[in-house]
Amino acid sequence: MAQAPVVEARGLSLTFETNDGPVQALSNVDLTVGKGEFVSFIGPSGCGKTTFLRVVADLEQPTAGHVSVNGLSPEAARRARAYGYVFQAAGLFPWRTIEKNVALPLEIMGFSAAEQKERVARTLALVNLTGFERKYPWQLSGGMQQRASIARALAFDADLLLMDEPFGALDEIVRDHLNEQLLKLWARTDKTICFVTHSIPEAVYLSTKIVVMSPRPGRVTDIIESTLPKERPLDIRETPEFLEIAHRVREGLRAGMGDE
Amino acid sequence: MAQAPVVEARGLSLTFETNDGPVQALSNVDLTVGKGEFVSFIGPSGCGKTTFLRVVADLEQPTAGHVSVNGLSPEAARRARAYGYVFQAAGLFPWRTIEKNVALPLEIMGFSAAEQKERVARTLALVNLTGFERKYPWQLSGGMQQRASIARALAFDADLLLMDEPFGALDEIVRDHLNEQLLKLWARTDKTICFVTHSIPEAVYLSTKIVVMSPRPGRVTDIIESTLPKERPLDIRETPEFLEIAHRVREGLRAGMGDE
Amino acid sequence: MSVTASAANTGAAPAASLLRRLGQGKALPVSLVVAAILLIWYGFTVYLNTPWQIGVYERAGAEWTAADLVRDTMAQDRPVLPAPHQVVAEIWKTTVETRPTSNRSLLKHAWITLSSTLLGFAIGTLLGVLLAVGIVHNRAMDRSVMPWVIASQTIPILAIAPMIIVVLNAVGLSGLLPKALISTYLSFFPVVVGMVKGFRSPEAIQLDLMRTYNASRPQVFFKLRWPAALPYLFTSMKVAVAISLVGAIVGELPTGAVAGLGARLLAGSYYGQTIQIWAALFMAAALAAILVALVGLGQRLVTARMGGRS
Amino acid sequence: MNFAIAGALFFWAGAWALNEWLVRLDPRAPGLRRIIDLAVPAIFGITLLVVWEGLVRGFNVPTVLLPPPSMIWERIVGSLPTLWADFRQTFLKAVLIGYALGCGAGFLTAIAVDRSPFLQRGLLPLGNFVSALPIIGIAPIMVMWFGFDWPSKAAVVVVMTFFPMLVNTVAGLSASSAIDRDLMRTYAASYWQTLFKLRLPAAGPFIFNALKINSTLALIGAIVAEFFGTPIVGMGFRISTEVGRMNIDMVWAEIAVAALAGSLFYGIVALVERAVTFWHPSIRGG
Amino acid sequence: ADDLTLQLKWVTQAQFAGYYVAKDQGFYEEEDLNVTIKPGGPDIAPPQVLAGGGADVIVEWMPAALAARERGVPLVNIAQPFKKSGMMLTCLKETGIEGPEDFRGRTLGVWFFGNEYPFLSWMSQLGIPTDGGPDGVEVLKQGFNVDPLLQKQADCISTMTYNEYWQVIDAGIAAEDLITFKYEDQGVATLEDGLYVLEDDLKDPAFADKMVRFVRASMKGWKWAEENPDEAALIVLDNDATGAQTEKHQKRMMGEIAKLTAGSNGALDVEDYERTVDSLLAGGSDPVITKRPEGAWTHEITDKAL
Numbered sequence A, B: 001m002a003q004a005p006v007v008e009a010r011g012l013s014l015t016f017e018t019n020d021g022p023v024q025a026l027s028n029v030d031l032t033v034g035k036g037e038f039v040s041f042i043g044p045s046g047c048g049k050t051t052f053l054r055v056v057a058d059l060e061q062p063t064a065g066h067v068s069v070n071g072l073s074p075e076a077a078r079r080a081r082a083y084g085y086v087f088q089a090a091g092l093f094p095w096r097t098i099e100k101n102v103a104l105p106l107e108i109m110g111f112s113a114a115e116q117k118e119r120v121a122r123t124l125a126l127v128n129l130t131g132f133e134r135k136y137p138w139q140l141s142g143g144m145q146q147r148a149s150i151a152r153a154l155a156f157d158a159d160l161l162l163m164d165e166p167f168g169a170l171d172e173i174v175r176d177h178l179n180e181q182l183l184k185l186w187a188r189t190d191k192t193i194c195f196v197t198h199s200i201p202e203a204v205y206l207s208t209k210i211v212v213m214s215p216r217p218g219r220v221t222d223i224i225e226s227t228l229p230k231e232r233p234l235d236i237r238e239t240p241e242f243l244e245i246a247h248r249v250r251e252g253l254r255a256g257m258g259d260e
Numbered sequence C: 001m002s003v004t005a006s007a008a009n010t011g012a013a014p015a016a017s018l019l020r021r022l023g024q025g026k027a028l029p030v031s032l033v034v035a036a037i038l039l040i041w042y043g044f045t046v047y048l049n050t051p052w053q054i055g056v057y058e059r060a061g062a063e064w065t066a067a068d069l070v071r072d073t074m075a076q077d078r079p080v081l082p083a084p085h086q087v088v089a090e091i092w093k094t095t096v097e098t099r100p101t102s103n104r105s106l107l108k109h110a111w112i113t114l115s116s117t118l119l120g121f122a123i124g125t126l127l128g129v130l131l132a133v134g135i136v137h138n139r140a141m142d143r144s145v146m147p148w149v150i151a152s153q154t155i156p157i158l159a160i161a162p163m164i165i166v167v168l169n170a171v172g173l174s175g176l177l178p179k180a181l182i183s184t185y186l187s188f189f190p191v192v193v194g195m196v197k198g199f200r201s202p203e204a205i206q207l208d209l210m211r212t213y214n215a216s217r218p219q220v221f222f223k224l225r226w227p228a229a230l231p232y233l234f235t236s237m238k239v240a241v242a243i244s245l246v247g248a249i250v251g252e253l254p255t256g257a258v259a260g261l262g263a264r265l266l267a268g269s270y271y272g273q274t275i276q277i278w279a280a281l282f283m284a285a286a287l288a289a290i291l292v293a294l295v296g297l298g299q300r301l302v303t304a305r306m307g308g309r310s
Numbered sequence D: 001m002n003f004a005i006a007g008a009l010f011f012w013a014g015a016w017a018l019n020e021w022l023v024r025l026d027p028r029a030p031g032l033r034r035i036i037d038l039a040v041p042a043i044f045g046i047t048l049l050v051v052w053e054g055l056v057r058g059f060n061v062p063t064v065l066l067p068p069p070s071m072i073w074e075r076i077v078g079s080l081p082t083l084w085a086d087f088r089q090t091f092l093k094a095v096l097i098g099y100a101l102g103c104g105a106g107f108l109t110a111i112a113v114d115r116s117p118f119l120q121r122g123l124l125p126l127g128n129f130v131s132a133l134p135i136i137g138i139a140p141i142m143v144m145w146f147g148f149d150w151p152s153k154a155a156v157v158v159v160m161t162f163f164p165m166l167v168n169t170v171a172g173l174s175a176s177s178a179i180d181r182d183l184m185r186t187y188a189a190s191y192w193q194t195l196f197k198l199r200l201p202a203a204g205p206f207i208f209n210a211l212k213i214n215s216t217l218a219l220i221g222a223i224v225a226e227f228f229g230t231p232i233v234g235m236g237f238r239i240s241t242e243v244g245r246m247n248i249d250m251v252w253a254e255i256a257v258a259a260l261a262g263s264l265f266y267g268i269v270a271l272v273e274r275a276v277t278f279w280h281p282s283i284r285g286g
Numbered sequence E: 001a002d003d004l005t006l007q008l009k010w011v012t013q014a015q016f017a018g019y020y021v022a023k024d025q026g027f028y029e030e031e032d033l034n035v036t037i038k039p040g041g042p043d044i045a046p047p048q049v050l051a052g053g054g055a056d057v058i059v060e061w062m063p064a065a066l067a068a069r070e071r072g073v074p075l076v077n078i079a080q081p082f083k084k085s086g087m088m089l090t091c092l093k094e095t096g097i098e099g100p101e102d103f104r105g106r107t108l109g110v111w112f113f114g115n116e117y118p119f120l121s122w123m124s125q126l127g128i129p130t131d132g133g134p135d136g137v138e139v140l141k142q143g144f145n146v147d148p149l150l151q152k153q154a155d156c157i158s159t160m161t162y163n164e165y166w167q168v169i170d171a172g173i174a175a176e177d178l179i180t181f182k183y184e185d186q187g188v189a190t191l192e193d194g195l196y197v198l199e200d201d202l203k204d205p206a207f208a209d210k211m212v213r214f215v216r217a218s219m220k221g222w223k224w225a226e227e228n229p230d231e232a233a234l235i236v237l238d239n240d241a242t243g244a245q246t247e248k249h250q251k252r253m254m255g256e257i258a259k260l261t262a263g264s265n266g267a268l269d270v271e272d273y274e275r276t277v278d279s280l281l282a283g284g285s286d287p288v289i290t291k292r293p294e295g296a297w298t299h300e301i302t303d304k305a306l
């Protein structure tokens, strides 16, 4: 192995203690994400996808097992600002305008004012929100808020992106557009991306590797390596190869559901 | 026309005043939704779908034009508890457990305790949340929260359902399952449903009528009547008829985007 | 104390873990902070009492050393600042060594003050919540009452307290209630301000949801506004209970200052008995701390029952 | 005699009806709206004054107990220089300075308590302890320590305003939502960055609560503190002295000044609040 | 028995021993009276309580009583158990003050709340302005205690012969280190602790009769207290609900009080009254009272009582 894995999980388990007993969210997850990979996570609602990303991001402590990020502990990686995170809910600050929300990580990381301005404008354009810079979050539609939160995570150009259903509330056209943009960005910059989605075509179209998870306790039931080329025009989605992979993913999902 | 329309909009416009100028969210919308129809709204993010539902629900006042619900003003209809509304964000009360959240409208509408219990159990089962009755919202995954909010809207059995991207955060399998359940419910009870979605297949699979909207200011650019039979097995989605309608919708969307 | 003693017996490792546990509990931090404060306090005792003590030496023409000075500054009868142990001794003397029924018992005075504090606090909280409910639900009240509620708080209570008491006496109210009403007067305000904000804190989407159910105002109130306002309620109540105590003490002056911590403070102050003042002050502060802690306990219980996470 | 009472009650009923009608108008024009917003409390206030005048006259209440508003007004007009001197001494010096220091100290203590879990457990209980150091106990001590002039009054105000600020800021600092804190964590934002960019803005509504409560508390504190030794100027001095001299109209004149100043002070804080926490549902309109 | 409420001017102390003794020894009971004694405090204006119906009769100083009369509370003196004034100004010798002429430029502590009248009229008779300046005196509103003197925040403070003066002594300052200016000696004494009622009440014969019995019993109490000062002090101590008074202090206070009540049988001495009024009227530009009061006293009660 020439390159150290970006994310490596070994025997990872996580149990939440709740008022009416423990909930096992992750059970014995093993996974390796190499540098430059685009990994999609797919699995039924409540199977632990978010929880896995949160463990990687050092927002949740595993009850057993081990994770490393860029060879570091999740905490060290977080401190090194190794990743950008797009949450499942937009989580914009109501007291900041859209542009200020996007500028937030830039301010924290100490970018110059000019650089901030340039990056905010660029990423807002990327997610089609030019013209809404001065609006407050509650003045945007649900999809627009989600796009603003994507822009916020992209703005500071982390090498690892953790994206939790970023395109869930978007229409097909904007989604296609953003899928393309994301792929371009990925191809251009050699970022590593962990991407949660519920859309099988989206997962197949974007990923080099698709992780299929099964519910309660969340386990990895299948890992499908994509055979698609790195260059992917939108109409690759009609090729038999594409449909074949999509079929495998669907089968994997069904199998995982079956044994619940 | 034997039956009065359930929702009727004529020349409906709505402009929001914001700190940096007015935003026109709806412009001159005309639409009729008959009793027992299943109408999907599809359109790019920020085109006014949510705003339209909110006007019907009497949560927003149009700046021009006219809407009626069951022949009444939106306000009168709201007072008559004519509809159930599923919001785009789950909006569960954090201090209530899931079952208490679902029971909320039942409490308000004065159902007996036994009836409440029965209905909560039934609708939670419908959305696959049995076993999570006693959890608090923040102990659920994003998709589970969304399902809880769907259960809450279904619990009191309104004749008109306004659903704003109810299945956005759900995986394909759960989504298929809920799609089927919703269709069954609709067929069985003769409810009228207004349904916002970003998924073209979903819209085609579910609807008797698909309303395509275009962005800023939100206008209705196309209304497509479905020719599919009322009885719809899941595999209807592979029939040519289905694909033909989906194609029309996609074209309609593209056309709407084009003239922006 | 006994905890540390038993720790010493059980060996080093458990002792270390016990220390850690103590560090996580309140005991250790509180005692450290208290120790720091005591140290500073003793310092100030010597510093502030020195000028007077030197005067005494000079008038007596006595020889004195630094050690004498330190000892004597901590043993004055009417110190500028009494030493902590003098205050403790006074408290001990007037609580433990005195019959609780005696006029000299600090416990008796504390109880008298406490009873009007609690009564005033209860009425004040109730009144504050009711006013907030009115203000949130009725535009006319919002517009007209709120400014005057604010103005009412700028009236120095001590100035009108005698008149209140005279008037209340004239209509046949005497004893506990007039004093309690002064507590009420001070304590309802933080509750109004906090609860108006709290009742208005539900998110738009939550209110919209209730609207779609055509929920009645009481339903919106009890099922949404009230639970959403609870964090504000408890914060307000903490402030209110503390102010209530101040009100009860202030209220004891125009009622003839016959009994209660306020009367005690006043008498101490009238006769320049600083030690007695500080003892009463401490008693009052301890009462306040206990009351605030009780409200905090209620807060934790209720928050736990409501899902326990923001 | 009953003519005055009946007249007052009649006026009250009329004004009430007028107000109910006014708030129901709800005009679209913003100018008219503003006028109504001002008119309603004004009418309410005028009603209070008329009822007061009527009752005092009607029941022949001795003026040493409660003078009628008209008499108080005459006194205000006749004693402007005295009122101004008292106002300067008490409000401009003791209240404002004490308020700034007390709110500042409460705020900083809350931050310190928040920053260090050790202090949180060690200092917060003691903060509660300070909360009710009764004003009549500390006022003489402050006079002893800081002298007769306004600094001792400001010190009393500091002690009085400290606790509400402490409690509210501590509560406010835990008001940000879990997901927002997680977001800041993903940026590896420093404690101070999280504080300034997330937790303080989220705490804004609580902090302003304290600022509002304290704006009136500070005034009460400064005035009451002057009962315990002062140079012979100041609102509290005047009030206690004139009570002793049976010049109750002068007492109420000072009270009127206090109420006016306090309300203005509160109003300014409320305006700043609207500007700073514009995003909160309670202000955005819920 | 007839109910009757007495409002004192200050907290429970030997200054009011006569009333407590009368109650304790059953003198009021003998007169078929059921007397409630309300202690005062720094915030209680007895005339206000009287006007508000909270008391039937009050203990008040004459300057304050006459001032209140001018302000519309028609107080009438019905008895005057105190013959002499106990007020004085106490200064530290080390300040170099030797006589009233040295007051200029000094800081003096004065009690307000209606107790400032004797001081103000004294100063105006001396021609010393009281609004600061190098030529006048700097006046401080003195708190409840003698701290300003001990802390050297004031050059002189107001004291009563029976109370604050001894607190200064108790604080460890020797009498030789002090210089005192008694109002009696300065010829500016005004009458202190008298009994006052509302003029209108007196017109009611039943009320007047009650007052006769009250004054008779109270004076009996006072004489008893003068003769048994130590027992009287203990009775006062029993009635102190704050538990703050000390036996030593109250016994000594009783001794000093006895010196002030001696020489009064309870009836107002008209000469003393005139002297007080003259002193108050002599206030220059800002006199305490503007015109000679009429009907401010009566011998009607004492004549019947004694």
Ligand SMILES: Nc1ncnc2c1ncn2[C@@H]1O[C@H](COP(=O)(O)OP(=O)(O)OP(=O)(O)O)[C@@H](O)[C@H]1O
Binding pocket: A016, A017, A018, A023, A024, A025, A044, A045, A046, A047, A048, A049, A050, A051, A052, A088, A216, B138, B139, B140, B141, B142, B143, B144, B169
């Ligand atoms: N803070 C928590 N406390 C207790 N249980 C939790 C908590 N967070 C998540 N869970 C539980 O852990 C499980 C996994 O949740 P997670 O959010 O990872 O699901 P997910 O795969 O992201 O689902 P979705 O697609 O619906 O977002 C769920 O059963 C959920 O109830």
Ligand SMILES: Nc1ncnc2c1ncn2[C@@H]1O[C@H](COP(=O)(O)OP(=O)(O)OP(=O)(O)O)[C@@H](O)[C@H]1O
Binding pocket: A138, A139, A140, A141, A142, A143, A144, A169, B016, B017, B018, B023, B024, B025, B044, B045, B046, B047, B048, B049, B050, B051, B052, B088, B216
């Ligand atoms: N409260 C508001 N104030 C100002 N502008 C608003 C407000 N609510 C919505 N808008 C604007 O109205 C337009 C339509 O919003 P709407 O929420 O109806 O979109 P939508 O079709 O539901 O989009 P999405 O699919 O992203 O949810 C958007 O441009 C939005 O910015």
Ligand SMILES: Cc1ncc(C[n+]2csc(CCO)c2C)c(N)n1
Binding pocket: E009, E010, E015, E042, E111, E112, E113, E115, E142, E143, E144, E145, E160, E163
């Ligand atoms: C605010 C205040 N006002 C007056 C006095 C003084 N005072 C009132 S009655 C009385 C009789 C003697 O005890 C004395 C001395 C004070 N101490 N504090």
Ligand SMILES: [Mg+2]
Binding pocket: A049, A050, A051, A088, A164, B141, B142, B143
């Ligand atoms: Mg999730």
Ligand SMILES: [Mg+2]
Binding pocket: A141, A142, A143, B049, B050, B051, B088, B164
């Ligand atoms: Mg929407």
